[in-house]
Structure formats: structure tokens, C-alpha cells
Amino acid sequence: MDKSPQESDIAFIRALAELLRETDLTEIEVNREYGDDDVLTVRVARQITAAPVPVQVGVPTAPAAALPAPAGVPAAADPSDDPGLVASPMVGTVYLQGEPGSPPFVKVGDVVTEGQTILIIEAMKTMNQIPAPRPGRVKRILVEDGSPVEFGAPLIILE
């Protein structure tokens, strides 16, 4: 049951992506040399949806380099183009549930009413409940619990 080299490579990349998801790492790079003409270099990285985005030093005309999307996530449309996007009205740290250990405010698939709390953003030790701006169904949650967000950062997609 020998896999072809490509199948092995794909399995290897999937394994790396899984490892990334399971841990707190944001990037894994592996360089593997099995022979003179059997070299594989793989890099998987997690896209952080909020600042900081590193800027290339000394290249003022180039836009800021974005981190590549995590491997294994199905090719998704750019969330900032989605009409259902709910963007962050403030700066702070996102929490998806009221308290550590409690269930999250919303899950993908939930139907929410206008004004219903979808998540909390903490700033200056104050918890700010972020309401759904309109009724809808939660299609995607774009932030992770405990991640920093800037003004305008994509939070969720509401259909």
C-alpha cells in the first residue's frame, strides 16, 4: 500500500496543518531532504485576522505583506468583501463566551436577532458586549477566543 510521493507529501502537509491547529504555533516550516532530488520545503502559517501585520522594512512602495491563509481551511472568499460581514467597532481583545468555561455566545449556524450579544471585546478592563447589527444566521466566525482586534477587523459573517 505504497502511497505515491505526492500523496505522502500531501499527507505530510495535512499533518503539519493539524499540528498548527492543535498548538499555539502561528507558523511551522520544515525542510526535508531524503535525497539529491527528493527535497521538500513546507511552510504552514496561521492567518491572524487582526493587527499586527509586519511591514517590509525599507520598501515604502510595497503594501504590507499579509500572512498566508492556514492550510486545510477550504478556499474562502475574502471576508472583507462579504456583504454579511460584521466588523469590529472598537479595539481590544475578543472573547467568544461570557466567562471562561461558559458556552460561547453564538455558534456557526445559530440564528441571531438584532441586538443579541455575539461576542465580547475587552478594553481597559471593561467588557463590551458586541451586538448583532441585524438579524441573521451566523455563517462564519472569523476570530479566535482571546485574539486582539483593531477597529474594522472582521468578526463574523451574518447571512
Add this chain to the structure above:
Amino acid sequence: MFKKVLIANRGEIALRIHRACKEMGIQTVAIHSTADANAMHVRMADERVCIGPPPASQSYLSVPYIIAACEITGADAIHPGYGFLSENATFVQIVEDHGITFIGPSAAHIRLMGDKITAKDTMKGLGVPCVPGSDGGVATLDEARKVAASIGYPVIVKATAGGGGRGMKLARAASDMETAFTTARSEAKAAFGNDEVYLEKYLGAPRHIEIQVFGDGKGGAVHLGERDCSLQRRHQKVFEEAPSPVIDAKTRAKIGKVCSDAIARIKYSGAGTIEFLYERGEFYFIEMNTRLQVEHPVTEAIYDVDIVQEQIRVAAGHKMSFTQDDLVPNGHAIECRINAEKLPGFQPSPGRIATYYAPGGLGVRMDSAIYDGYTIPPYYDSLIGKLIVHARTRDLALARLRRALSELVVDGIDTTTPLFHALLDEPDIQKGKYTIHWLEEWLARETQ
């Protein structure tokens, strides 16, 4: 030393602060409104955080979001630049309460100098010469008339909470006092939320001479000489030079010592500027700015210092890099503030810069954050750059300035560059013979 400084400002000064930090190995965080997403300092900074929509009140003046940006990036200090929150004592208090270092003086000193009446009282008590005026605020028209009669007309009615040239009304004679007094109060209430006013003698033909001071927060202080900022339009400085054409070394040493002694006595920390009106050999204190000033580069040029780095050093608890004896001025420096404004009316001219070429060469410094293809947002002030020249003598500096101005290209918008070409042709400017009224009188003649 700080690991990470958050720059709570925008435009050319944000880039200035970023540059100072990078030379010191400090990481920078650029906070910005959505309108400034493509600003040069934002692109160059190590980290960026969008903190709000374009209006300054919802972004650059938004204390909670600036603090939140510190929290999520782990910045350990904030440099406020000038304007915005740089002299907001409440902001300083909140910053300090959150365990973040504010790069600047204490909230108490900011508050002290922010109130023009307590500032004047404090300076008087510290031996700094002041403009003859009312003893504190003047509450009624009757009181105003009495005080004005004793100090002699003409008299200015000034808002306590004003500053930077705002909130002032002139009464040339007793007949003008009622109008001046009542409009000054109502405008002060509208602009600053505080209608308290005081009176000062109006000086006929003074120059605006300010002394750069620096304190280490522990009772040590120095002065870095004067800047002559007399050329102003609507109380906004346009052209500054150091040293002043009318101040000699002896006068500089004397007024400089009075100023550095004053701030040493109150254990002032960081950069500050003590502003005077200077007439017939006498200095008259008008206000103290407890922050970095726009025109600091002319002082940096003649003293060969980096004032922003010094601010960062002292805020981090280090000693100043220099003693008073180290500070010997060298040569002459002139700064022109280039605004995105259309002459002759000075209307704001925001828009896209198609081509930008900065002057260069020996003794030329261009502090600007604009670049080819940059669009100037319409929400903020119109300063787009400062052109600073330094040369061995004032005449050489003027020649260098003329040459550098002719190289400057800002295509796509209107700028005030032609104003400076015209000024350099004026004998009064060439000889350094001007007062705080000179520019407006000249503009009135020129635009007839």
C-alpha cells in the same frame, strides 16, 4: 529602555518618532484611523492598529482605543507627539494608571501649564518675567475696565483654557473693552468649555521668542537656546529660525538660565518650550508648552541633538545625554512649514500627490510623510512637511533655503511653497527685521 513605543499621532511627527525609536532599537506601534491606513509611518512601523474612523474625536483623540491598542500590542510607552492628546492631563493620568509610561512631563505639570493663569502665576513665582496683566481671572466687565485702566491700553482679553493662539480678543481703547470682554468669554465657553478670561497688556511690535528647555525629572534641567517664531499667520507659525537674529549669546545665556532654573525647581521631566514676547530688550512670558514642538528641528540642527530620543531616554529613567556646558550652538537653522493650502487664500488643498521630490544635499532636512501617489486626507491639519536648512551663517542658510525650496516638487495639490520664495525676496526677511505682525501685514499688502 522601552521595548515597544506606541505612537499616538499621525503625519510627519509620527514618522519622526518612529525614526527616533528605530535608531534606539525600540519596536514601534502605529495607531491610525481608517483614513491613514496608507500613511508612511504606518507602513514603516513594526505593528499597526486601526483605532477608528477618520474623525480625530473617534480615533486620535480616543483615549480608550489608544489604551486598548497598547494592551493588545504590549506597548510599554506612548509618545504623544504634538497636538491631539499631548497636553491632555487626564490622558496622561489614565496612561500611567494602566502601567504604561507616558513620554512627556507629569499630568500635574501639564495641568499646571495648561491653565494659562496658573502657568503665569507659577512662572512669576519662579522669577520668569511676565506680561503685565490682571492678577488671575477677571470675572466682570467692571473689573476688566479697572485692570485695563491700570495696565494701560491696548489690552488683550485671553481665555484661561485657550492657548496656541486661540481665544484672544483685542481692546485697543476703553471703548472696545465691552465687546472684547463679552465675545472673548462666549467664544471661550464655546471652544474650550470654560469662559474664564484674564487680561494682558498688548505689546505693539514684539517678536515671538521661545526657549527650548529640557528636564530630567529629578531637578536637573538645561536650556537649548531660543527659536524666533515671529512670522505667523492667524497665530500659526509658518517660518522659524534658530538662533534669533536679534538675540546675542549673553541675552541667550541669561534668559536660558532663568528658564532652566524654573523648570528645574519644579522637577520637570522631558521637553518643554517657554514662549515669550520680546520687545525693546525685555522678555514677557506668555505660555509654556509641555510637549515637543513642531519646530524642534531647528534647535536640533544648531545643537546637534535628537530631542525625541532625549525624550525617550529621560522617560525611561536615563540621564540626559548632555549638560549645559555641552550645549554650544553652531551655525544657523531655518524651518519652513509646507502646508497643503492654495495661495493666496490659504484654502485647504487635500488630494492625491502625483509626484513628490524632496530637496536634499548638505544641510537640508525634509521632515515629511508624503510620497508619490499618497492622498492627503481632508480630516486633519494641512501640514504636509517641514523643510529645514542648516548652514554656518544666517546668510548661507537663506541661500541654502532658496536653493532647497526650488528643488521641492509636490505635484497634484497646491502648497504654500511659493509663499517662502516670495518671503526670501523681502529685504526685511533677509535682514531678520520682523515682528509678530509682519507676515499678516505683508499678506494684506500682497493680496490687494
